[in-house]
Amino acid sequence: MTTTLTFALMDAPFEASRTATVLRLIDDAIDKGCNINVFAYEGAVYLPFALQEPHANAVHGRDIDEEDHPLPREWIAALMEKAKRWDVAFDWVNCGLCVDERGASEAIEGVRRGSPADFWTMATSSENTLVVGTN
Amino acid sequence: MKNYLIVETRDLLETRDTEWTGELTCKLARNKAEGTVFLTENGVLAARAAYDATMLRQCLKKGVRVFADSFALEERGIALCDLAKGVEVADIGLVTDRMIKGATVLWR
Amino acid sequence: MKALNIISLGYRATLEEQDDTIVWLTHAMRGAGADIDILLRGSAVNYVVKGQAVSPLAIGGREQKHAPDVYGQIETLSEKGARIYVMANDLKQRGLKQTPRLDATHIVSDDDLPELFGGYDAVWHW
Numbered sequence: 001m002t003t004t005l006t007f008a009l010m011d012a013p014f015e016a017s018r019t020a021t022v023l024r025l026i027d028d029a030i031d032k033g034c035n036i037n038v039f040a041y042e043g044a045v046y047l048p049f050a051l052q053e054p055h056a057n058a059v060h061g062r063d064i065d066e067e068d069h070p071l072p073r074e075w076i077a078a079l080m081e082k083a084k085r086w087d088v089a090f091d092w093v094n095c096g097l098c099v100d101e102r103g104a105s106e107a108i109e110g111v112r113r114g115s116p117a118d119f120w121t122m123a124t125s126s127e128n129t130l131v132v133g134t135n
Numbered sequence: 136m137k138n139y140l141i142v143e144t145r146d147l148l149e150t151r152d153t154e155w156t157g158e159l160t161c162k163l164a165r166n167k168a169e170g171t172v173f174l175t176e177n178g179v180l181a182a183r184a185a186y187d188a189t190m191l192r193q194c195l196k197k198g199v200r201v202f203a204d205s206f207a208l209e210e211r212g213i214a215l216c217d218l219a220k221g222v223e224v225a226d227i228g229l230v231t232d233r234m235i236k237g238a239t240v241l242w243r
Numbered sequence: 244m245k246a247l248n249i250i251s252l253g254y255r256a257t258l259e260e261q262d263d264t265i266v267w268l269t270h271a272m273r274g275a276g277a278d279i280d281i282l283l284r285g286s287a288v289n290y291v292v293k294g295q296a297v298s299p300l301a302i303g304g305r306e307q308k309h310a311p312d313v314y315g316q317i318e319t320l321s322e323k324g325a326r327i328y329v330m331a332n333d334l335k336q337r338g339l340k341q342t343p344r345l346d347a348t349h350i351v352s353d354d355d356l357p358e359l360f361g362g363y364d365a366v367w368h369w
Binding site: 017025034127128133 | 226227230234236237
Binding site: 008042115120 | 244246297367369
């Protein structure tokens with residue numbers, strides 16, 4: 001039987017090392033054949049924000065293409081694709097009120113709007129849940 | 136037996152609150168539960184032998200296993216030979232594995 | 244499933260959010276049928292201190308209608324049946340041992356935690 005793991009995240013992109021660490025963890029969990037649920041709360045609803053754009057880096061003398069800066073939305077899309085290849089489920093829910101107050105409604109495909117009730121449903125239907133709070 | 140994994144991401148000298156990571160893990164370990172610490176991000180700074188890490192030493196003394204994230208160690212230029220005695224190296228997969236096995240994971 | 248939410252950081256973005264967002268989340272999840280209690284530690288232990296109040300914030304003339312009421316949030320949560328645990332050592336270190344606080348709190352020590360945690364299916368540290 002496939003293990004399902006749920007993650008609750010809070011940090012907005014580009015603000016805390018936690019984001020990259022948790023995405024590494026989710027990546028590893030997919031490699032191990034786990035179904036993944038993510039409940040994005042507060043600033044984390046910006047992680048899959050569709051309007052993130054890459055930029056050049058004049059300090060390093062790199063144009064946009066050379067810089068090739070991975071955006072959190074790209075990493076999340078890549079995780080979704082990987083999950084499909086591994087034939088495991090990947091459900092990303094953005095907390096709706098958090099989306100509203102931040103104007104983050106434009107999310108990448110595959111992200112759905114939800115509420116704290118979804119987090120409870122995810123948690124009660126998975127083998128384990130990890131909450132990664134914020135400072 | 137309940138298993139606990141405490142993930143400590145903060146530099147132990149940056150905030151006193153990291154002391155609670157050690158206190159909690161040691162108490163869990165004493166009470167018929169398995170307590171393990173996984174250091175990642177700036178938490179691995181304390182894995183250096185030369186670092187003044189009382190919390191870490193106390194954990195190790197009480198039989199708590201302490202792991203340091205290999206990715207974070209490399210990111211901070213901490214070589215294997217720099218590590219405090221007793222600190223083990225693992226990758227982030229240790230956290231996944233413990234989650235799969237049902238451990239309660241607290242992220243600090 | 245029974246879950247315990249640990250809240251360590253008090254007053255984080257409470258003025259902007261008009262709530263402590265984890266206490267709010269706990270309310271919302273309980274409303275959806277979740278069996279969740281809370282453990283306050285660190286600066287969050289101040290939430291049970293009586294007499295705290297904040298006036299609605301006005302910035303540049305734009306005034307807030309509903310200032311956050313973290314004490315009230317905790318009180319209401321306890322009235323809805325949630326157990327409110329508070330760490331003894333954190334109260335003591337912050338000089339709050341004798342300070343009037345919410346009656347419906349259960350003071351716990353570090354020594355109590357293994358057994359306390361053992362009584363929950365999930366323990367979440369926010």
